[in-house]
Amino acid sequence: MFETLKAAPADAILGLIAEHRNDPRPEKIDLGVGVFRTAEGETPVLDVVKLAEQRLVDTQASKAYIGTAGDPDFNAAMQELTFADSVDADRLVTIQAPGGSGSLRVAASLILRARPNAKVWVSDPTWANHIPLLGGAGLELATHPYYDAKKHVIKVDEMLDTLSKVDKGDIVLLHACCHNPSGVDPSEDEWRAIADVIVERDLVPFVDMAYQGFARSLTDDAFIVRHLAARVPEMIVSNSCSKNFGLYRDRVGSLSVLAPDQASRDIVNSQMNNVVRTIYSVPPDHGAVVVAMILGDPDLKAAWRVELAEMRGRLREMREMLHDALKTKAPEHDFSHLVRAVGMFCFLGISEEQVNRLKKEYGVYMVGSSRINTAGITAHNVNYLADSIAATL
Ligand SMILES: Cc1ncc(COP(=O)(O)O)c(C=O)c1O
Incomplete structure (x- = not known):
């Protein structure tokens, strides 16, 4: 039977990681990969996660199956982290899921059961995996304008105009914060205007919150979730703990309705x-129990908030550093969008041809759209990076 199959298309980011790995140049830089990195270029286990894991090893009595909804303490803690007191908890349900991706996949099946003919509107552009993940599950997707690649701003008016014309009852997928790939989030006023259209058109918001705490703060990053929760009858929220707890491979996230x-x-x-x-x-248990322990213990939670703030600060600092270096090395070009962006990703704003030259001539790796992961920048490589970019402009 397998003779009927053709090789699946290669994953662009995985291909880029492999190319970077095989590049012998010591000065090479990887801005493609989707994980946080320290100034030393590492993605370490958070100290607070190590502490909680040690406690878990010492106290866990069983690895028998948990239920389909996962760990109740984790679910309660994630619900609180997501919604705070924005809405009556009797209207909410939260289940554990295998990462943000697993959560999105369960949400897709739920939407198909509840409203099989609804379209899901995603931003143009959106996270590269939203389309295969949700579309592959069977949902019909459509795009609304979002990012102006020339001006490096959100096309708010065009987005509002499109959403104001979609069929009542359709679903709108929103990035709660740190929009991936653009790094540009709506302001609170813009979010309010987006929420107005959602309410007027009776749309169902489906919020993907993969980076809570990476943009401004845990509270500010949940603004649109809490604002909508107070205004709409129905909403879906997917959370990922991959980035903000550094638990990428443990696969932990949640799905709230x-x-x-x-x-x-x-x-x-x-x-x-x-x-x-x-x-x-x-769902897998380990990461979720660790998160439940951290969020349920005031000391561990405080320690986590400090580590989270450090990650957020490093991302901001690296964007500022690259911006300052480019200001000196390529003064005729405006890179101010780098410091307006938040979170891990943003577009450098160069052509695909320039992206390829950066890779070939300088060993600087990023995806073709010129989306960069700012966590790949360090004080050590920023000058080389800015020189390479300036030379290809
Ligand atoms: C916008 C967005 N949603 C969801 C995810 C999924 O994260 P996870 O690794 O938890 O599946 C990511 C990961 O990069 C993301 O960027």
Whole structure:
């Protein structure tokens, strides 16, 4: 039977990682990969995660199956982190999921069960995996304008105009913060205007929050989630703990649904758990218990917030450093969008041909759209990076 198959298309980012790995030039720089890195170029386990893991090793009594919804303490803690007191908890349900991707996949099946003909509107551009992940699950996707690649701003008016014309009842996928790939988030006023259209058109917001705490603060980054929760009858929120807890490979995230009332919440809950049973049966436990321990212990939570602020600060600092270096080395070009962006990603704003030259001539790796992961910049490589960029402009 396998003779019917053709090789699947190569994943652009995985291909880039391999090319970078095989590049013998010592000065090479990887700005493609999707993980946080320290000034030493490492992606270490957070200290607070190590502490919680040690406690877990010392106290865990069983590795028997957990239920389809995962760890109740984790779910309660993630719900609190996401919604705070923005809405009556009787209308909310949260389940554990295998990373943000697993959460998005369960949400896709839930949408298909509830409203199979609805379109899901995603930003142009959006995270490269949103389209295959949600589309592959069977959802029909459409795009709304988002990023102006020339001016490096959000096309808010065009976005609002498109959303104001979509069919009532359609779904809108929003990035809560640190929009991937552009790094440009709506201001609070812009978010309010987006929420107005969602309410007017009776759209269902589906918020992907993969970077809570990476843009401004845990609270500020959840602004649109909490603002919408207070205004809409129904909403879906996917969380990932890959970035903000550094638990990438442990696969931990959550899926929350806001329903109009407790009775419909209970029905949604039963459907979500039924979906889980038909895909992966039960979620992985380790990372979720670690997160539950951290969020449930005031000292560990305080220590986590410090480490999170350090990661956020490093990303901001590296963008500023690159911006300052480019100001000196390429003064005729405006790179101010680098410091207006937040989180891990933003577009450098160069052509695909220039991206290829950077790779070939200087060993500087980024995806073809010129999206860069600022965590790949260090005080040590920033001058070489800015020189290379200036030379290719
Ligand atoms: C916007 C967005 N959503 C979801 C995810 C999924 O994260 P996870 O690794 O937890 O599956 C990512 C990861 O890069 C992302 O950028």
